[in-house]
Amino acid sequence: MRINEFKAILDEKNLDFAVFYNLDSARVNPNLFYFSGYKGMGALVIPKNNHPFLIVPEMEYQRAKRSMIKKVYSMEKKRFFPSIYKVVKKNKLKSKNLAIDKNNFTLNSYGHFKKQFKKIKAKDISLDCIKLRQIKTEKEIKLIKKSCSYADKILQKLIKNFKHFETESEAAAFLEHEARKNGLELAFSPIVASGSNGSMPHHEPSNGKIKHGFCVIDFGVKYKGYCSDITRTIYIGKPTQKEKEIYNMLLNIQKNAINQAKQNKKCSKLYEYVVKNLGKYKNSFIHGLGHGLGVEIHEMPNLTLNSKDKIKDSMVFTIEPGIYFPRKFGIRIEDTVLLRQKPILLTKTSKDLLIV
Amino acid sequence: MRINEFKAILDEKNLDFAVFYNLDSARVNPNLFYFSGYKGMGALVIPKNNHPFLIVPEMEYQRAKRSMIKKVYSMEKKRFFPSIYKVVKKNKLKSKNLAIDKNNFTLNSYGHFKKQFKKIKAKDISLDCIKLRQIKTEKEIKLIKKSCSYADKILQKLIKNFKHFETESEAAAFLEHEARKNGLELAFSPIVASGSNGSMPHHEPSNGKIKHGFCVIDFGVKYKGYCSDITRTIYIGKPTQKEKEIYNMLLNIQKNAINQAKQNKKCSKLYEYVVKNLGKYKNSFIHGLGHGLGVEIHEMPNLTLNSKDKIKDSMVFTIEPGIYFPRKFGIRIEDTVLLRQKPILLTKTSKDLLIV
Numbered sequence: 001m002r003i004n005e006f007k008a009i010l011d012e013k014n015l016d017f018a019v020f021y022n023l024d025s026a027r028v029n030p031n032l033f034y035f036s037g038y039k040g041m042g043a044l045v046i047p048k049n050n051h052p053f054l055i056v057p058e059m060e061y062q063r064a065k066r067s068m069i070k071k072v073y074s075m076e077k078k079r080f081f082p083s084i085y086k087v088v089k090k091n092k093l094k095s096k097n098l099a100i101d102k103n104n105f106t107l108n109s110y111g112h113f114k115k116q117f118k119k120i121k122a123k124d125i126s127l128d129c130i131k132l133r134q135i136k137t138e139k140e141i142k143l144i145k146k147s148c149s150y151a152d153k154i155l156q157k158l159i160k161n162f163k164h165f166e167t168e169s170e171a172a173a174f175l176e177h178e179a180r181k182n183g184l185e186l187a188f189s190p191i192v193a194s195g196s197n198g199s200m201p202h203h204e205p206s207n208g209k210i211k212h213g214f215c216v217i218d219f220g221v222k223y224k225g226y227c228s229d230i231t232r233t234i235y236i237g238k239p240t241q242k243e244k245e246i247y248n249m250l251l252n253i254q255k256n257a258i259n260q261a262k263q264n265k266k267c268s269k270l271y272e273y274v275v276k277n278l279g280k281y282k283n284s285f286i287h288g289l290g291h292g293l294g295v296e297i298h299e300m301p302n303l304t305l306n307s308k309d310k311i312k313d314s315m316v317f318t319i320e321p322g323i324y325f326p327r328k329f330g331i332r333i334e335d336t337v338l339l340r341q342k343p344i345l346l347t348k349t350s351k352d353l354l355i356v
Numbered sequence: 357m358r359i360n361e362f363k364a365i366l367d368e369k370n371l372d373f374a375v376f377y378n379l380d381s382a383r384v385n386p387n388l389f390y391f392s393g394y395k396g397m398g399a400l401v402i403p404k405n406n407h408p409f410l411i412v413p414e415m416e417y418q419r420a421k422r423s424m425i426k427k428v429y430s431m432e433k434k435r436f437f438p439s440i441y442k443v444v445k446k447n448k449l450k451s452k453n454l455a456i457d458k459n460n461f462t463l464n465s466y467g468h469f470k471k472q473f474k475k476i477k478a479k480d481i482s483l484d485c486i487k488l489r490q491i492k493t494e495k496e497i498k499l500i501k502k503s504c505s506y507a508d509k510i511l512q513k514l515i516k517n518f519k520h521f522e523t524e525s526e527a528a529a530f531l532e533h534e535a536r537k538n539g540l541e542l543a544f545s546p547i548v549a550s551g552s553n554g555s556m557p558h559h560e561p562s563n564g565k566i567k568h569g570f571c572v573i574d575f576g577v578k579y580k581g582y583c584s585d586i587t588r589t590i591y592i593g594k595p596t597q598k599e600k601e602i603y604n605m606l607l608n609i610q611k612n613a614i615n616q617a618k619q620n621k622k623c624s625k626l627y628e629y630v631v632k633n634l635g636k637y638k639n640s641f642i643h644g645l646g647h648g649l650g651v652e653i654h655e656m657p658n659l660t661l662n663s664k665d666k667i668k669d670s671m672v673f674t675i676e677p678g679i680y681f682p683r684k685f686g687i688r689i690e691d692t693v694l695l696r697q698k699p700i701l702l703t704k705t706s707k708d709l710l711i712v
Contacts, residue, residue: 025558026544026653027383040558059557059643062682079662102463107456108482110463126464173536180529183563188382189541201415202381202396207539287415297382306435326418 001140002132003035003052009128010048010099017047017088018099018125023080023109025060030296031101031129033225038067042075043084047093055087081109085116099125134292134300136314140226141338144294144316147187147223148336148346151230154178155219155349159234162356168192168205171217179221187220187227187297194236198330201287201322212237214247214329216322220297220336227293229318230347231334234354246281247331247353250321253277254333254351257289258319261343267307274321275305281323290318293336315339316346357496358488359391359408365484366404366455373403373444374455374481379436379465381416386652387457387485389581394423398431399440403449411443437465441472455481490648490656491670496582497694500650500672503543503579504692504702507586510534511575511705515590518712524548524561527573535577543576543583543653550592554686557643557678568593570603570685572678576653576692583649585674586703587690590710602637603687603709606677609633610689610707613645614675617699623663630677631661637679646674649692671695672702 010018021043022029028039035052036044040063042056053071056064061074075083088095095117103126105113114120136144158174165171171192179186193203195211203216215236220229233247257274271289275282292299293316301309301317311317317339322332336346366374377399378385384395391408392400396419398412409427412420417430431439444451451473459482461469470476492500514530521527527548535542549559551567559572571592576585589603613630627645631638648655649672657665657673667673673695678688692702 024654039560057643059680062556063558100463102467105463107458107461107463107466108480111458124464167539169539170537173533176536177529177533180532180561181526183523183525183561185545200418202419204395205536205539287413298380324415 001034001137003046005132006035006046006128007048009125010046013099013123015048015097015099015123015125016094017045018101019084020044020101020104021080021084021109028295029104030133031104034129034133034295036067036069037225038064038069039225040064043080044069045084045088045091045093047091050091050093053087053091055084079112081112081116095120098122101126101129130300133294134315135312136294136316136338140294141314141316143224143226144228144336144338145346147184147221147226147228148230148348150179150182150184150221150223151219151228152347152349154182154221155217155230155232158217158219159232159354159356162234166209167207168194168197168210169207171210172205175219185222187222187229187293191216191218191231193330195329196327198233199324199326199328201324201330201332210236214243214331216330216332218332218334225295227295227297228347229293229297229334229336230349231320231322231332232349232351232354233331233333234356236356239353239355244353246323249281250323250331251333251351251353254319254321254335257321258335258337258343258345261311261319261337261339263313263339263341264310267301267303267309267311268305270311270319271303271305271307278321278323284323284325285321286324287322290320290334292317311339313339357390357493359402361488362391362402362484363404365481366402369455369479371404371453371455371479371481372450373401374457375440376400376457376460377436377440377465384651385460386489387460390485390489390651392423392425393581394420394425395581396420399436400425401440401444401447401449403447406447406449409443409447411440435468437468437472451476454478457482457485486656489650491668492650492672492694493670496650497670497672499580499582500584500692500694501702503540503577503582503584504586504704506535506538506540506577506579507575507584508703508705510538510577511573511586511588514573514575515588515710515712518590522565523563524550524553524566525563527566528561531575541578543578543585543649547572547574549686551685552683554589555680555682555684557680557686557688566592570599570687572686572688574688574690581651583651583653584703585649585653585690585692586705587676587678587688588705588707588710589687589689590712592712595709595711600709602679605637606679606687607689607707607709610675610677610691613677614691614693614699614701617667617675617693617695619669619695619697620666623657623659623665623667624661626659626667626675627661627663634677634679640679640681641677642680643678646676646690648673667695669695
């Protein structure tokens with residue numbers, strides 16, 4: 001995505017080229033993927049005045065050839081950074097001022113890198129990548145919409161079948177299975193947190209029986225590398241009047257917070273709005289109000305008290321207030337939202353309290 | 357695990373304390389998890405002369421309290437490294453010579469860290485962690501055995517049901533579903549690569565129909581955070597005599613390589629043994645022979661040509677020769693092995709060519 005805009009940034013900052021790397025086949029480097037569509041191990045070099053290229057282990061050559069990058073080099077059987085250096089030399093790239101992503105560059109890798117690129121000045125380009133990525137292209141918006149629509153469909157299927165699950169693990173397994181069957185990846189490990197488990201926002205589904213009371217289900221998939229994120233809290237059994245009231249209070253706050261999302265609004269203001277309206281429950285709201293998402297599940301903007309971000313046209317982010325009562329229960333309601341002139345809900349599953 | 361041994365290392369190296377951190381709730385910092393059993397965001401501080409403690413976001417407090425670490429602090433609503441600094445001050449820890457893990461410390465985080473810990477000397481402790489982790493404790497071996505036994509069981513169930521799957525994604529979905537149902541995580545995204553897809557060692561399962569010919573299935577789970585890893589190549593349809601021969605040649609090499617795994621053997625020698633025996637196929641073997649595994653799917657030792665590692669008692673690693681013919685097919689056979697006096701197979705699924 002947006003590789004020409006990125007090259008213009010390099011040019012403007014007088015940087016000869018940018019290098020992104022990934023040493024771990026079990027991870028994806030988000031910026032490397034964003035610019036190349038390639039998820040594996042290797043390095044991506046983007047020269048300011050020339051075509052980008054990938055340098056990958058021999059075993060990944062065919063897979064890399066299927067990415068958006070036309071020029072792919074297979075690493076020789078030598079160490080990682082020496083291989084990159086060799087290809088850069090071969091391409092006769094000027095290597096004086098380089099751009100590196102200091103959010104995804106470890107201290108040890110930097111040591112190995114500097115042994116090759118001895119006389120370089122390496123400037124951090126991470127913030128520019130974050131800023132590019134937080135404004136979504138039309139193509140990205142299409143992918144995220146599709147991702148959200150899959151998440152909706154699968155979550156609704158789970159809820160419809162919820163009575164058949166005995167344990168949280170079984171319910172989570174259903175979500176994973178449906179995602180994978182559709183050729184999707186998970187955006188994160190699904191959360192199914194019933195009863196008192198729901199008071200831990202990042203509870204891991206357990207093998208114990210699903211408990212009565214509120215049950216928080218937080219789920220998202222990746223469609224062609226793009227994330228979705230939705231949380232619904234359902235009720236197992238018969239809620240008391242008090243429980244219904246507290247759920248509906250949170251739901252109203254969530255809906256109003258979405259409606260308040262307007263262009264150039266400060267994220268911290270949205271957060272403050274929620275805290276104010278939670279009244280006596282404000283200390284039970286123990287996490288941020290939301291986060292941007294795209295190729296990563298957590299991107300900018302950051303919807304927290306201390307955030308300096310503003311929401312802008314074509315940003316995609318979550319709105320997810322939650323309240324948690326230790327050892328008792330938790331409730332969280334979350335949607336993925338696209339900002340245009342107005343906020344547009346991308347996750348559309350009903351938010352009325354569902355009783356199963 | 358082994359926190360006292362680690363504290364002894366700190367003492368020996370005259371380091372006041374070690375700090376490990378994780379800024380991303382979607383990831384696990386392997387060393388932080390190894391020493392604490394805690395998987396979420398936050399920081400772990402291990403003083404050489406005192407009890408270790410965790411500093412975590414408020415939303416993770418309850419989860420962190422369930423880890424092996426008794427002392428847990430909830431972060432205030434301020435930035436990450438200032439919160440850590442404050443708790444360290446409160447604990448009156450001497451902060452002159454610190455240990456940090458430079459394999460899991462980014463350049464930008466180090467900048468933020470140094471703004472707080474201004475006069476410190478930070479020494480890299482990553483290699484010591486790697487060395488500790490590559491020799492497994494009896495408790496870890498139990499967990500890995502259990503993980504391998506789950507992987508075997510689920511893989512065998514997949515193979516038994518293989519005829520029911522139309523696409524690679526469906527087969528991969530089955531593996532995920534079975535893992536999750538049993539309360540397990542995946543060690544990595546399962547690979548189901550049929551026909552020509554099998555020639556890409558890290559092929560991602562597709563929505564296309566399963567192709568005839570060899571089909572590579574690479575799968576592993578995490579049981580209580582500990583990985584397993586197994587690959588079997590089955591055959592869809594009727595293999596030719598030539599295909600059977602090539603499969604059995606690779607199988608013999610794999611079995612012999614396992615038998616050659618002895619204490620103090622150089623990993624590079626094992627790799628060379630395989631290359632030598634592959635004869636005319638040696639250029640089709642395009643990856644390492646194997647890797648250690650534990651809390652991460654890729655740990656030390658590294659079974660490659662350039663490896664300086666030796667295999668030792670209580671190491672756990674894979675042996676996984678493979679041959680790949682671009683646009684044609686691939687075969688890989690992989691087991692997880694524990695080294696004692698002799699190599700012990702932890703994955704036990706039959707390796708005879710299975711025809712479905």
